[in-house]
Amino acid sequence: MLSLYNTLSKQKEIFNSLNPGKVGMYTCGPTVYGYVHIGNLRSYSNSDILRRYLEYIGYEVRMIKNITDVGHLSDDDVAQGDSGEDKMLKAANREKKTPEEIARFYEEYFKQAEKEMNIIPAHFFPRATAHIPQMIKIIKGLLEKGFAYEKNGNVFFDVTKFEEYGKLSGNTLENLKIGARIEEHPDKINAWDFALWIKAPKEHAMKWESPWSVGYPGWHIECSAMSTEYLGNRLDIHTGAEDNIFPHHEAEIAQTECHTGQKFANYWIHSRLLMVDGAKMAKSKGNFYKLEDIKEKGFSAMDLRILYLSSHYQSRLNFTWEALQQAHKNLQRINDFVLNLEVLTTRNTESTQTFNASAYKEKFEAAMDDNLNTPLALAVTYELITEANKKIDEEKLSSTDAKNILTLWKKINSVFGLILSGQAEIPEEIKKLVAEREAARNGKDFKKSDDLRKLIEEHGFILEDTKDGQKIRLAS
Numbered sequence: 001m002l003s004l005y006n007t008l009s010k011q012k013e014i015f016n017s018l019n020p021g022k023v024g025m026y027t028c029g030p031t032v033y034g035y036v037h038i039g040n041l042r043s044y045s046n047s048d049i050l051r052r053y054l055e056y057i058g059y060e061v062r063m064i065k066n067i068t069d070v071g072h073l074s075d076d077d078v079a080q081g082d083s084g085e086d087k088m089l090k091a092a093n094r095e096k097k098t099p100e101e102i103a104r105f106y107e108e109y110f111k112q113a114e115k116e117m118n119i120i121p122a123h124f125f126p127r128a129t130a131h132i133p134q135m136i137k138i139i140k141g142l143l144e145k146g147f148a149y150e151k152n153g154n155v156f157f158d159v160t161k162f163e164e165y166g167k168l169s170g171n172t173l174e175n176l177k178i179g180a181r182i183e184e185h186p187d188k189i190n191a192w193d194f195a196l197w198i199k200a201p202k203e204h205a206m207k208w209e210s211p212w213s214v215g216y217p218g219w220h221i222e223c224s225a226m227s228t229e230y231l232g233n234r235l236d237i238h239t240g241a242e243d244n245i246f247p248h249h250e251a252e253i254a255q256t257e258c259h260t261g262q263k264f265a266n267y268w269i270h271s272r273l274l275m276v277d278g279a280k281m282a283k284s285k286g287n288f289y290k291l292e293d294i295k296e297k298g299f300s301a302m303d304l305r306i307l308y309l310s311s312h313y314q315s316r317l318n319f320t321w322e323a324l325q326q327a328h329k330n331l332q333r334i335n336d337f338v339l340n341l342e343v344l345t346t347r348n349t350e351s352t353q354t355f356n357a358s359a360y361k362e363k364f365e366a367a368m369d370d371n372l373n374t375p376l377a378l379a380v381t382y383e384l385i386t387e388a389n390k391k392i393d394e395e396k397l398s399s400t401d402a403k404n405i406l407t408l409w410k411k412i413n414s415v416f417g418l419i420l421s422g423q424a425e426i427p428e429e430i431k432k433l434v435a436e437r438e439a440a441r442n443g444k445d446f447k448k449s450d451d452l453r454k455l456i457e458e459h460g461f462i463l464e465d466t467k468d469g470q471k472i473r474l475a476s
C-alpha cells in the first residue's frame with residue numbers, strides 16, 4: 001500500500017482516492033516570463049514520478065498543470081498584495097516582444113524541457129489568461145458570502161474569516177503576528193489578507209474587465225479556478241515545490257474551501273528545493289542553471305533525471321557537477337546492463353531459472369510504497385545489476401533469467417522514466433586502442449596485445465575475448 005507524506009497532516013498517510021481507481025491531481029505550473037530552471041524541473045519530475053507510480057499500482061490518473069501567463073507575480077514575490085510590477089510587460093520590453101509572444105515562447109520552452117526530461121505531459125495545461133471568467137465567479141461568490149471585501153476596485157480575501165487559515169503551513173494568524181512583516185496595501189484590513197483582484201495601473205499591459213475595476217487577478221485565485229474547473233471541487237492530490245506552501249497553497253485552501261464549503265485537496269505533496277553548491281539558485285549569484293547549461297557541459301536530460309531520482313523528494317538536493325558526473329556513470333551502468341541482457345536473451349537458449357527477479361520487484365515496490373523512496377528503489381536496482389552481472393560472469397544466467405530481468409526492468413522503468421541510449425558509451429580513443437589490439441592479435445604480437453589490454457583496463461573498461469571477437473564494456 002502506498003503511503004505519502006501529507007504536508008497538511010504533517011505525517012505519512014496511506015493513500016486512498018476519492019473515487020475508486022481514479023486520481024485527480026493538480027500541479028502548480030510555470031510562470032512564463034522566464035526560463036524554467038533545473039530546480040523547477042526537479043519539482044515537475046517528482047510530480048511525474050508520483051503520477052507514474054500511481055499508474056504503476058493501477059490508478060487512472062488525471063493530471064492538470066497550469067500555465068501562469070498573467071504576468072504580475074513570481075514565485076519569489078511575497079504575493080500577499082501585489083508588487084504592482086507587470087513582469088510580462090517588463091520581459092516584453094526587454095526582449096522587444098508583445099506580452100503574448102513572451103508567454104508563448106516560455107511556455108513552449110517549458111514544454112520542450114519537460115519532453116526532454118521524459119515527464120509525461122499533463123492531460124491539460126490551462127492558461128490563466130483563458131480562465132478570467134472562472135476566477136471572477138469565485139471572487140463574486142466569496143464577496144457574497146462575506147469572506148472577501150472590495151475597496152477602490154481591489155478585492156481582498158479576509159483571512160480572519162477562515163478559522164483554519166494556517167493549517168497547511170503552520171502560519172496561523174497567531175504565529176504570523178510574531179513573524180515577518182509584510183508590505184501593507186493601503187486598502188487591506190488585515191496585513192495577511194491577500195489580493196483576489198487588483199485594479200490595474202494605466203501602464204499595465206495585461207488587464208481585464210470585472211465588476212470591480214479593469215484589473216487582473218491575484219496569483220492564488222488562478223490555481224483555485226483552474227483546478228476546480230478541470231478536476232471538480234475536491235482533488236485527491238495537489239503538488240508543488242516547498243516554496244509554494246506559503247502563501248500560495250495556504251491561500252488556495254482558504255479561498256477554495258470558503259467558496260465550495262468542502263475540503264479542497266486530500267493530499268498536499270511538496271518537493272523540497274534544489275540547491276546549487278549548497279546555496280539557493282539565483283540569477284544574481286550566477287548559479288542559475290537551465291537544461292541548456294547541463295547539455296553544454298556534455299550531460300543529458302537523463303543524467304539529470306537519474307540525479308533527481310537519487311535523492312528523496314522530501315530532501316533538499318544539492319546540485320554539483322560531481323554529483324551529475326556520478327549520476328551519468330550510474331545511468332551508463334544501467335544502460336550497459338540492459339544492453340548486455342538483450343544480447344543474452346538472443347544468444348543463450350537455456351531455460352533454467354536461477355535468478356529470483358520477483359524478490360527485487362517486491363523490494364522495489366516496498367521502497368516506492370514508502371513515500372516514494374526513489375533513492376532506495378535505485379539502490380535495489382543497482383543490487384539487482386550486481387547480482388545479475390556476477391551470474392553473467394559465471395555464465396550462470398540463462399536466457400529465461402535475462403528475459404525475466406528485462407521484463408522487471410521495463411516495469412521499474414515505467415516509474416523511473418529513464419530513456420536509455422541503447423548503446424554502450426565507448427570513447428573514440430578507447431575504440432582506437434581496441435582496433436589496434438585486434439590488429440596486434442591478428443599479427444600474433446601477443447606482447448603488444450597484452451599491453452594494450454592493460455592500457456584499456458586502466459581507462460576503466462573491461463575487454464573480453466569471445467568467439468565473436470573482442471567485447472568491451474565499462475567496468476562496474
Ligand SMILES: [Zn+2]
Nearest residue numbers: 028029223248
Ligand atoms: Zn498554484
